[in-house]
Amino acid sequence: MMVLPKLLYLFQTIPIIKGIKIFKEWQKAFSRYVWEGKKPRIKFKFLTDIKERGGFSLPDMRLYYEAACLCWIKEWVKLENKELLDLEGFNNRYGWHAYLWSDKKKVHKGFTNHIFRGALIEVWDRYKNILEPKIPHWLSPLEMRCIKTINMRGKWGNYGEMVVKEGGKWKIKPYEQVKALTYDWLNYFQINEMFKKELKERNYEEKESIFQKEIINNEYKNLSKMYKILLEWHMKEEEVKPVMGKWARDLGYTIKLEDWERLWKENIKFTACTLLRENTMKMFYRWYLSPTKLAKMYKVDNKCWKCKSKEGTFFHQWWECNKVRSFWEEVYNELKKMLKYTFVKKPEALLLGIIGKDKSAQRLAPTITQ
Numbered sequence: 628m629m630v631l632p633k634l635l636y637l638f639q640t641i642p643i644i645k646g647i648k649i650f651k652e653w654q655k656a657f658s659r660y661v662w663e664g665k666k667p668r669i670k671f672k673f674l675t676d677i678k679e680r681g682g683f684s685l686p687d688m689r690l691y692y693e694a695a696c697l698c699w700i701k702e703w704v705k706l707e708n709k710e711l712l713d714l715e716g717f718n719n720r721y722g723w724h725a726y727l728w729s730d731k732k733k734v735h736k737g738f739t740n741h742i743f744r745g746a747l748i749e750v751w752d753r754y755k756n757i758l759e760p761k762i763p764h765w766l767s768p769l770e771m772r773c774i775k776t777i778n779m780r781g782k783w784g785n786y787g788e789m790v791v792k793e794g795g796k797w798k799i800k801p802y803e804q805v806k807a808l809t810y811d812w813l814n815y816f817q818i819n820e821m822f823k824k825e826l827k828e829r830n831y832e833e834k835e836s837i838f839q840k841e842i843i844n845n846e847y848k849n850l851s852k853m854y855k856i857l858l859e860w861h862m863k864e865e866e867v868k869p870v871m872g873k874w875a876r877d878l879g880y881t882i883k884l885e886d887w888e889r890l891w892k893e894n895i896k897f898t899a900c901t902l903l904r905e906n907t908m909k910m911f912y913r914w915y916l917s918p919t920k921l922a923k924m925y926k927v928d929n930k931c932w933k934c935k936s937k938e939g940t941f942f943h944q945w946w947e948c949n950k951v952r953s954f955w956e957e958v959y960n961e962l963k964k965m966l967k968y969t970f971v972k973k974p975e976a977l978l979l980g981i982i983g984k985d986k987s988a989q990r991l992a993p994t995i996t997q
């Protein structure tokens with residue numbers, strides 16, 4: 628997609644979008660383009676899913692924007708690039724972590740009035756509890772407590788360095804061990820108290836969070852990794868797509884998720900021909916309009932076009948109808964002759980190319996679908 632890099636450039640350099648209204652409008656425009664102005668036949672969310680899960684990898688602009696914002700916030704988390712932080716937080720009153728973690732932006736309204744900071748922190752708030760449900764390892768209690776001045780020190784000790792698990796409980800390490808990070812006794816006791824209080828409220832993260840591992844401690848491909856994390860979360864409830872249920876109802880049994888996944892991951896790659904791939908996806912998503920559907924839309928006859936006696940449901944048109952049956956019979960017999968291999972004549976094999984686990988059958992799957 629040609630526009631994506633251009634948009635990503637803008638998202639990464641001027642993060643100023645507040646609210647999510649504009650993304651809905653963009654999504655509508657995308658949808659209009661994809662479906663050429665006609666009524667969509669596949670839910671937008673499924674178009675944006677990754678190909679390995681049966682999606683079409685259509686970029687979701689909102690998630691890309693949010694991913695870009697969260698990658699920007701990485702600098703506020705890391706506290707390393709002092710020049711950048713002084714420039715961006717020229718009138719900050721508290722440390723960056725205070726705004727990120729302890730809601731100091733409510734006390735200091737000026738923080739969100741800044742055109743970049745306001746938009747960025749809005750995205751952070753949307754995902755904060757998802758990305759960091761417990762106290763994160765990167766959080767620096769000292770920075771959180773400090774009053775911000777220009778050109779402050781760049782290295783701040785964080786919980787990851789200060790906390791230790793003792794007898795199943797999280798604790799701040801003894802003073803001698805964290806002396807260099809806490810600077811003096813007073814700080815040490817304050818941190819101790821703060822940690823105890825927070826531990827009660829939110830608990831401490833056992834291991835570094837995905838956000839920390841993939842984004843904060845990682846230099847490469849941050850944006851696409853962040854996008855993947857957000858997309859994953861976004862798709863969590865949609866693991867079983869409604870069309871799978873429809874297939875199960877028609878077939879009278881459920882196709883295992885791993886079989887579907889094999890279809891998307893391997894079987895569909897049998898050809899470089901986009902037309903054939905398109906056919907498989909259209910069949911999976913039951914893209915075709917059956918007489919039953921047309922009857923609901925236009926008040927026309929809902930009978931099957933071929934036998935003209937039974938109701939023309941999707942499954943009848945493709946499998947159950949007697950006239951179609953004889954066609955599949957011919958195809959099946961011909962295939963057996965050609966391949967010198969016998970397989971069970973099942974609708975999912977002939978319609979979708981799902982053959983099951985049999986290794987030798989696996990190799991034939993592509994041929995059958997063609």
Ligand SMILES: [Zn+2]
Nearest residue numbers: 931933934948
């Ligand atoms: Zn029929």
